[in-house]
Amino acid sequence: MKALCSGVLIAACLAPYMAQAAQPDDDPDKVARWLDFKSGTFKDRTIDPHGDAVIKLDAPARAADAAVVPIAINAQFPQTSTRYIKKLYLFIDENPEPYAGSFEFTPEAGLASIETRVRVEDYTFMRVIAETNDGKLYSAIRFVKASGGCSAPADKDEDAAESAAGQVRLQAEGQAIKGKPELAQLMVRHPNRTGMAMNQVTRNYASAYFIRKVEITYAGKPVMTANVNFSISENPNFRFYFVPNGSADLKAHIEDTKNKRFDGVVAINAQSSAQTSAMK
Amino acid sequence: MTTRSLRVLIGVFLLLASALAHADLSGMPVPKQIAPGVYALIGSADAVAPANHGIVSNNGFIVGPSGVTVIDTGSSYRYGRAMIEAIRKVTPLPVQLVIITHQAPEFVFGASAFRDNGVPILAHAKAAQLIRERCSICLANLRKTLGEDEMAGSRVTVPDRTVNGTTQIDSGGRTLQLLHFGPASTPGDLAVLDTQTGVLFAGSLVSNGRIPELRNEQISGWLAALENVHGLELKTVVPAFGAPLHGDAIMQTGVYLRELDASVKAAYKSGVGLTEAMHNVQLPAFRSYKLYAIAQPQNVQHLYLQLEKQ
Numbered sequence: 001m002k003a004l005c006s007g008v009l010i011a012a013c014l015a016p017y018m019a020q021a022a023q024p025d026d027d028p029d030k031v032a033r034w035l036d037f038k039s040g041t042f043k044d045r046t047i048d049p050h051g052d053a054v055i056k057l058d059a060p061a062r063a064a065d066a067a068v069v070p071i072a073i074n075a076q077f078p079q080t081s082t083r084y085i086k087k088l089y090l091f092i093d094e095n096p097e098p099y100a101g102s103f104e105f106t107p108e109a110g111l112a113s114i115e116t117r118v119r120v121e122d123y124t125f126m127r128v129i130a131e132t133n134d135g136k137l138y139s140a141i142r143f144v145k146a147s148g149g150c151s152a153p154a155d156k157d158e159d160a161a162e163s164a165a166g167q168v169r170l171q172a173e174g175q176a177i178k179g180k181p182e183l184a185q186l187m188v189r190h191p192n193r194t195g196m197a198m199n200q201v202t203r204n205y206a207s208a209y210f211i212r213k214v215e216i217t218y219a220g221k222p223v224m225t226a227n228v229n230f231s232i233s234e235n236p237n238f239r240f241y242f243v244p245n246g247s248a249d250l251k252a253h254i255e256d257t258k259n260k261r262f263d264g265v266v267a268i269n270a271q272s273s274a275q276t277s278a279m280k
Numbered sequence: 281m282t283t284r285s286l287r288v289l290i291g292v293f294l295l296l297a298s299a300l301a302h303a304d305l306s307g308m309p310v311p312k313q314i315a316p317g318v319y320a321l322i323g324s325a326d327a328v329a330p331a332n333h334g335i336v337s338n339n340g341f342i343v344g345p346s347g348v349t350v351i352d353t354g355s356s357y358r359y360g361r362a363m364i365e366a367i368r369k370v371t372p373l374p375v376q377l378v379i380i381t382h383q384a385p386e387f388v389f390g391a392s393a394f395r396d397n398g399v400p401i402l403a404h405a406k407a408a409q410l411i412r413e414r415c416s417i418c419l420a421n422l423r424k425t426l427g428e429d430e431m432a433g434s435r436v437t438v439p440d441r442t443v444n445g446t447t448q449i450d451s452g453g454r455t456l457q458l459l460h461f462g463p464a465s466t467p468g469d470l471a472v473l474d475t476q477t478g479v480l481f482a483g484s485l486v487s488n489g490r491i492p493e494l495r496n497e498q499i500s501g502w503l504a505a506l507e508n509v510h511g512l513e514l515k516t517v518v519p520a521f522g523a524p525l526h527g528d529a530i531m532q533t534g535v536y537l538r539e540l541d542a543s544v545k546a547a548y549k550s551g552v553g554l555t556e557a558m559h560n561v562q563l564p565a566f567r568s569y570k571l572y573a574i575a576q577p578q579n580v581q582h583l584y585l586q587l588e589k590q
Contacts, residue, residue: 021424058555060558060577060578060581062578063578064495068581070554070581071555072553072555115555147421174551183551187588235589237588239553
């Protein structure tokens with residue numbers, strides 16, 4: 001009996017809190033902010049909620065630092081000129097601005113997968129909607145429990161972070177092979193400020209300042225275009241694919257909310273698969 | 281006696297034992313005397329959850345001829361109150377000092393109960409600074425996890441006494457050494473040595489059977505601190521989490537740190553992405569440790585992001 005009472009008490013005391021925080025067993029189809037966005041963006045189009053054959057979303061169930069939650073959006077089939085993922089929409093229900101942005105892909109991407117790190121407010125559903133070239137929509141959903149970093153180092157100097165902004169590192173992972181989707185990584189030094197965080201030392205709020213656009217091209221052709229906001233973590237990092245076909249430049253063009261432009265370039269010398277196997 | 285009746289008898293005995301153990305606050309450990317005048321309260325070492333009322337970390341107290349010194353205070357005001365009650369059952373002597381070994385949510389929030397009684401609270405200056413700057417976030421997290429009722433009365437309690445390095449003090453008539461080995465598991469770690477008995481409260485430098493959560497550490501400093509602790513001739517080491525340890529057993533924490541550090545570096549160098557590293561950097565020897573499923577990927581992420589900044 002004693003155990004039962006204390007159980008009831010716990011439930012009673014948690015009740016006011018539960019009313020406001022999202023829980024993993026909530027119905028993701030009944031979140032008001034999502035429904036608003038869905039009707040505004042996709043109108044009456046149906047979204048296949050079991051999009052596993054098209055797109056998978058990988059995010060930690062429990063994140064130690066809400067400011068840096070790594071996510072991987074994995075396309076389940078290669079991009080071809082006849083069938084490809086055109087666009088991915090990223091939506092984080094409980095964030096102050098739930099629509100984190102979109103990633104557009106061409107068939108030249110080879111694989112419409114993307115990895116990045118996002119800010120997550122509180123316990124939330126996170127969803128990715130994939131739009132294929134035939135206009136169909138598919139979704140993948142994860143529930144993420146994130147909390148503020150208890151022991152993160154004290155906030156650094158915002159001015160210093162801003163003056164260092166714009167350093168770009170663009171690289172391909174391993175030896176590129178002609179015709180095979182090649183993994184590349186873009187890292188941009190940037191505060192990507194939300195404008196909503198209080199500096200724990202100065203007790204001030206610095207204004208929002210973030211990267212809003214990333215355009216990736218290979219041999220002058222578009223591969224991936226991201227239109228994003230401050231939901232992307234500080235020092236934005238993107239891993240994506242492109243298909244090399246000889247010697248050409250992979251380029252990144254970045255624009256932030258102060259209309260500053262930053263560029264990165266890396267020369268890619270793709271080998272034929274026969275050459276690489278001969279090397280081994 | 282049949283096997284069945286024996287089972288029933290054992291069951292009744294276990295129920296009685298647990299009822300005694302949970303006399304005041306449900307789940308409150310009974311202070312265990314591990315050396316003359318030295319008591320340890322051993323938490324469950326699990327992750328903080330409503331079922332364990334946040335009673336997961338270890339803490340303790342040392343009874344001297346003229347007073348009591350408390351080491352760490354648990355995760356809530358309620359726990360701090362229960363600790364005061366538990367001390368009263370052992371001795372009528374007053375609590376003269378609370379020492380906070382480091383800044384982490386499971387160790388600091390009971391301090392508010394002692395402050396209500398006017399007891400001074402001591403920590404390393406850097407731990408005190410982190411408590412001032414960060415603990416409101418920890419408190420909000422604990423409220424979210426444990427609920428408002430469990431955390432009622434808990435507040436950020438910034439230590440009012442600080443030390444900057446290793447210091448010897450007299451507290452309650454016992455000579456205590458507050459050992460600081462430089463930035464290690466946190467920037468302001470203290471370990472508390474009772475010189476009379478050779479018992480060390482190691483704070484977050486040592487964990488037993490539980491994956492340490494890396495937040496603000498410096499691994500090389502931490503490994504050096506463990507070597508230093510190992511070099512002291514200690515009777516018993518009370519870790520941050522898990523049962524008290526002896527001898528070489530404290531070095532398990534160092535083995536974990538070394539293996540983690542090496543495997544994250546190897547994954548990073550080979551171009552493995554963060555998400556994949558969080559899935560695939562596994563340390564099978566530590567899989568049975570508490571918190572492995574939660575803390576291992578978080579630790580991998582933490583070290584991976586540090587490598588990326590270099």
